[in-house]
Amino acid sequence: MFMKNNPSRLLSSLALAVLVMIGAMACRKADSGGDTHDHQGHSHKSAASSSHTDDGASPMCEEHRVAEAECAICQPQAIAKLKPGQALKLRLPSTSSADLIGLQTGQPSIGTVEEGIECLGEMQYNQNQLARIVAPLGGILELVEVDQGTRVQQGQTVATLWSATLAEAVAKAVLTHQTLEREQKLNAQQLSTAKDLQEAEAAHRAACQSLRLLGFTEARIDELARQPQERVLLPVQTPLEGEIVERFAVRGEQVEAGRPLFTVVNRSTMWAILHVPEASASELQSGQTVELRSEALPDRVFRGQLTWISPAVDDRTRLVRVRAEVPNTDGLLRHQMFVRARILTRQRQNALLLPAAAIQRVDGRPLVFVKLAEDLYETRLVTLGPMNGPQIEITVGLKKDDTVAITRTFALKNAMLMSRLGAGCADD
Numbered sequence: 001m002f003m004k005n006n007p008s009r010l011l012s013s014l015a016l017a018v019l020v021m022i023g024a025m026a027c028r029k030a031d032s033g034g035d036t037h038d039h040q041g042h043s044h045k046s047a048a049s050s051s052h053t054d055d056g057a058s059p060m061c062e063e064h065r066v067a068e069a070e071c072a073i074c075q076p077q078a079i080a081k082l083k084p085g086q087a088l089k090l091r092l093p094s095t096s097s098a099d100l101i102g103l104q105t106g107q108p109s110i111g112t113v114e115e116g117i118e119c120l121g122e123m124q125y126n127q128n129q130l131a132r133i134v135a136p137l138g139g140i141l142e143l144v145e146v147d148q149g150t151r152v153q154q155g156q157t158v159a160t161l162w163s164a165t166l167a168e169a170v171a172k173a174v175l176t177h178q179t180l181e182r183e184q185k186l187n188a189q190q191l192s193t194a195k196d197l198q199e200a201e202a203a204h205r206a207a208c209q210s211l212r213l214l215g216f217t218e219a220r221i222d223e224l225a226r227q228p229q230e231r232v233l234l235p236v237q238t239p240l241e242g243e244i245v246e247r248f249a250v251r252g253e254q255v256e257a258g259r260p261l262f263t264v265v266n267r268s269t270m271w272a273i274l275h276v277p278e279a280s281a282s283e284l285q286s287g288q289t290v291e292l293r294s295e296a297l298p299d300r301v302f303r304g305q306l307t308w309i310s311p312a313v314d315d316r317t318r319l320v321r322v323r324a325e326v327p328n329t330d331g332l333l334r335h336q337m338f339v340r341a342r343i344l345t346r347q348r349q350n351a352l353l354l355p356a357a358a359i360q361r362v363d364g365r366p367l368v369f370v371k372l373a374e375d376l377y378e379t380r381l382v383t384l385g386p387m388n389g390p391q392i393e394i395t396v397g398l399k400k401d402d403t404v405a406i407t408r409t410f411a412l413k414n415a416m417l418m419s420r421l422g423a424g425c426a427d428d
Helices: 006-030 074-079 164-190 196-214 216-224 278-283 409-421
Strands: 087-091 110-127 131-132 139-144 155-160 233-236 241-247 260-265 269-277 288-294 295-314 319-327 339-354 360-362 365-373 376-381 381-388 391-396
Touching: 074 087, 074 365, 087 365, 087 409, 110 381, 110 391, 139 164, 155 164, 155 391, 164 196, 164 376, 196 216, 269 278, 269 288, 269 339, 278 295, 278 319, 288 319, 319 339, 339 381, 360 409, 365 409
Parallel strands: none
Antiparallel strands: 087 376, 110 269, 110 339, 131 260, 139 155, 155 233, 241 260, 269 319, 288 295, 288 339, 295 319, 339 391, 360 365, 365 376, 381 391
């Protein structure tokens, strides 16, 4: 699996490992003429050519031509004792080794870093863009015209309902319309009083108002008055544009008034419900930018804005609940999707940035390889800051004019750790 997924990395590491082993063998051959050593199995010259200096300086690792205490190949365990900014030295087998493995170097870039609060959360539908479509009256569902996943427009009919209550309201409107017409004729002939006409008009207005509340227009009410025998069905319409995400309606089913039939939602924006540690809550402000990442979409970063901060702290988790509104024009964010979020709180200028590939870790400690010569690198411990796109900030341990390995750094790490496999300084 490793070879299949990382062939270039594997070849680079093997090439450098072979060079290290060849260098070790050469040193063994050169030292076999009578030199002696006694340093944890590593080869060093005899007293005749001792690496100890007269002034008591640290002895030299003759194989790698660096101070013994600083040799990253012979002393990889010393990494655990380093502080940020401190380093060991890594000697490559030859000045052409870096070219052989395709190693590239560069200096850190200077940029702006956005500091933020890391937290977890989940996506939810924007409740301001969600509607429950319910039965306006009790009755029987004559027709269901949409299903889950159907895209609908505002005002589109999604179901048709027959209701005895509706039939009664229509009959009342027809009757009051007929009564009003009769009173108008009688009043014109001065056969009825003005009071009778006013009462007929009031009764008709009240009957029509109940139908208007159900969505009937004046033209439709007049049409029903002219065709009193027509069977009247009530169209159930969606109040907003979006997608049907829930359906409870079944054709032929008898439903009560207020019974949920569908849920429609416009997913062009979503809510991210996030949980922020109590200690960081004082840094939060409405309007701050929020970056979202999901394991389901590892190559995408979604950006939104903080719109609400809870005034309360959860008494069990000691977390503060906040909400961000996030554009979702391509529909990739889904309801209840887990996300990792970073709420951006401030910007910092003149930050030192390196590609993420320049960082290697040994026992969890971040290292960079700083070039000193064509065949010599410092294995330097650094402190990492936040990610800045494909780059990461180095807060401690690096200078802007340092030249750093930025590709094939895994091969350098392997070369440094070869002694754990018995390929450090040469034995007798």
